[in-house]
Amino acid sequence: MNKIRTLFFRMQNLIAKNLFMTVRIKTRQKEVFLTFDDGPEEGIAPFILSELGRHGFLATFFCRGDNAARYPDLLQQLVAAGHSIGNHTFCHIHAYDTSAREYVEDIERAEALLHTGIARPPFGSIRFSQLARLRRHYRLVYWSLDSGDSRREINDPNLLVEKLCRSTRPGDIVLFHCCKQHEANTRAILPRYLDWLSSHGFRSCPIPDGRDNLPD
Numbered sequence: 001m002n003k004i005r006t007l008f009f010r011m012q013n014l015i016a017k018n019l020f021m022t023v024r025i026k027t028r029q030k031e032v033f034l035t036f037d038d039g040p041e042e043g044i045a046p047f048i049l050s051e052l053g054r055h056g057f058l059a060t061f062f063c064r065g066d067n068a069a070r071y072p073d074l075l076q077q078l079v080a081a082g083h084s085i086g087n088h089t090f091c092h093i094h095a096y097d098t099s100a101r102e103y104v105e106d107i108e109r110a111e112a113l114l115h116t117g118i119a120r121p122p123f124g125s126i127r128f129s130q131l132a133r134l135r136r137h138y139r140l141v142y143w144s145l146d147s148g149d150s151r152r153e154i155n156d157p158n159l160l161v162e163k164l165c166r167s168t169r170p171g172d173i174v175l176f177h178c179c180k181q182h183e184a185n186t187r188a189i190l191p192r193y194l195d196w197l198s199s200h201g202f203r204s205c206p207i208p209d210g211r212d213n214l215p216d
Contacts, residue, residue, distance in 0.1 A: 009096045013125050020135055021126075021142040024171045025207065032172045032197065034059040034204045035143060037088055037120065039178025040067055040074035044186060048178055049081055055194050057204035058082050061178060062120040062141075065090030065110025075113070084206035086141065087111055087119040095121055100129035107134065117209030139209055143175040147193065149185040150177055157188035164189070165196045173207070 017023065025033055034052070039045050039061060052059055061078050063085055068075045079085060090110040095103060107119065119138040121130075126140070134140060145167055148160040168174075177186055197204065 006096075009125070009127060012128050013095075016126050016128065016131050016140075017124070017142050020131055021140045022173070022207070023142045024144045024173060027171045029203075030170050030201050031203045031205050032168060032170070032174055033207050034174050034176065035062060035086070035120070035141070035207070036060070036176045036178040037062045037122075038064055038067070038092065038181075040071050040078060041179050042071065042074070044180060044183040045071070045074045045078070045178055047183075047187060048176075048190065049077060051191055051194055052083075052204070053081065055198050055204075057194065057197075058084070058206045059204055060084040060086055060118070060141075060207045062086035062088040062118075063110075063114055063178075064088050064092050065106075065113050066092075067179075068110070068113045072113075082206075084118070084209070085114050085116045086207070087114050087116050087138065089122055092122045094123060095125045095127050095130055098130075100127070100133060103127075103130045104133050107138075118207055139207075141173065141207060143173045145172045145174045147174060147176045147186075147189055149182050149189050151185065154185050154188065157185070157192070161189055161192040161196070164193055165200075168197070168202070170202075 061083055087107055087110050090106045093106050118141055120141050124142055
């Protein structure tokens, strides 16, 4: 039964991602949309801010509400630097293990701190019952490229950077993380990738919140 339930949820998530979530941004410019999940956390958030500032890049930070409450000064630094803020739930809950009511309540708890029109479900997972409630208030954002910084072991960061660079196209939404758990990997990958973007004429822009295009 658990296997059937998991398969059912995965099918829901695949449909949701392809039909109701933003995976890429249509653009005629040579630009990508860097995103950072889970933060803000001490140590890694200032590092990311510094690296983005070095290139004049702007990004979108999908913040956990509990981290925003714990580090309000870091959240304000992100906003003051011109970056966009997205909702990544309050407690980083998993959609498959949570009712629609509980899930929306957790999102709303984070929203009281984040004040945004975009959201990214943790793990990129969502159920139809949750999706139906959230998409009236948020632009739900997935990603087209994963930096790989959340991998448990990275033997050679250069290989991941090379793969990421080969795959990058205008309009890509690129997934990174802003948390201590993946800090070492993010520090190893991000500067190299940002250098490559700059040298190849790319810029990074924040994701528009899309509130003007939400369903009635």
